[in-house]
Amino acid sequence: MKSSKQFDICIVGSGAGAGPIAYELARAGFKVGVLEKGKWFKEEDFFKDEQLARHSVFRSQFKDERHTLEEPNGDGSWSSDTTSQFWGGNIVGGATNFMSAYFHRLKPQDFRLVSEYGAIKGANNVDWPISYDELEPYYAKVEQVVGVSGKVVNHPQLEPRSTKDFPFPPTAEHPVAQRFDIACKSLKLHPLPMARGILSIPFNGRLSCEYSGYCGNYGCHSGAKASSRAALLDSAVKTGHCEIVTQAKVYRLNTDESGNITxxxxxxxxxxxxxxxxxxxxxxxxxxxxxSARLLLSSTGVKHPNGIGNRYQQVGKNLHCCAGGTGHGVFKMDKLKELEAKQLKVRGPFFNRALQDWYEIDDSAVSGKPIKGGTLDFVFDPPSPTGATSSLKWQGDNLLWGTPLKQKIKSHFTQSKDFKFEVFCDWLTNDECYVSLDTQEKDRWGQNVAKVRAGFHPHDEKVAQYLVDRGVEVMKAMGAHKSWGNVFTQPTSNLVAGGCRFGDDPKTSVLDKNCRVHDCDNLYVTDGSFMPNGGSVTPTFTIYANAFRVADKMLERMRADVSLIS
Structure with missing residues (x-):
């Protein structure tokens, strides 16, 4: 065993939960080391090529390691799939390199689900140990430091803000957004310009968006996307106090007799x-x-015989994904006015609209009392002509070729326009959704892989279906000639959180309110693991904000305790 490096702070991982810690502590002069399993890719390594989205070079390899997945069959039994994986991005900056960067804040009620809406049988809902007000200044900090573009408009679900608007103007808007606004207002809804973690103007050495359309699932060629690497780690390294150690697969945390990490x-x-x-x-x-749960469970010691932080068997518990669904609206060009068709053919600008009118659902047809709802984001898919063309080769069970196939391809690309909505609502934590170690399968290095059991609560389906139906209504109001939507119950391969819930009681949580492991004084967990629930939005913005909050707590501690400085 080679003891190769020594730091004041060692961070395992480099995504949204790691970047703010490295950025703040390196700027304060502390010696920071970041251990990242992947390689360091930069803007010039990302291409506008649909075959190079989350390409194999950017992901962990199945032949080396994978996650096993258990899902309910609907009859009380569980299926097992050993080919599934949940890797968000095996590179410096992690999954933030490939996010669509919808940056919605959580709302005050997300921090107090039980107090606001009561307990739900079969769900492990809890209130957060911090309030929205405690996290709000850090949302504002992310908007400025990481770079969030948008425009604040008044609407019934607008959360409290300490700043009047976003620090960067909205990204360029697609002409069809006007059609959307008119349709929503006819339904007495409140269309929102969607905030994006994408620069609309150059900032801090990063270029603005190029509007290529290759955004979600793709690395950003201009550096406009607010990845942890582009927005934070590059700056941290420039201080001279932060070192990124790449291709470093951490497999164990060692502890001393007191239970602290050495x-x-x-x-x-x-x-x-x-x-x-x-x-x-x-x-x-x-x-x-x-x-993160896998690493803690794999790190046993005298004080942690079942894994670090697992004294009360809480590590890996209360995992959650993003519940919801998707929907589509198809517009046929030959049935539109010339100007309408011309507008729909515009490529590049984002659609950038969202609805949060149903963030709280108060509808007697659904429940006798108000319940937590969710968000609808209306978006264009990234360009994927090769994939789309491949899917057109079938007509039912018959394979098309020659003139019929050519006509179908031409019609798809010139005679219609498809855009979609995505629904986000809470995946209620429950006893059947958790991470454990798979005792049967090991990775290339002889370590037990992570097993994910992904049980969902039926309440999620009810909320998601309600929201999908509303999205279809909006598509119809816009004049879509065909519209539909679907609810999904399968776990998302990204947007996963929980597993090391924070709270005040060690018996029901892994971390304290400052994300320090209850029974390990010098270990923090700052990725999405800390979240008791995901809210009804994508979690990256909140992970960034909380990591900045924890960085402040760590700085306070280190400045007060000279023994923590090398």
């Missing part, structure tokens, strides 16, 4: 998988919910 062991993938060790005063785990 070092992290990792396989150096660039050096023949040799095992190396890093020492530090404080440690931060931020390697994505599933892998």
């Amino acid at each position: 070092s992290a062991d990792y396989f150096d993938l660039a050096d023949g998988d040799s095992s190396k060790r890093v020492t530090a005063k404080l440690f931060v785990v931020a390697c994505y919910s599933i892998e």
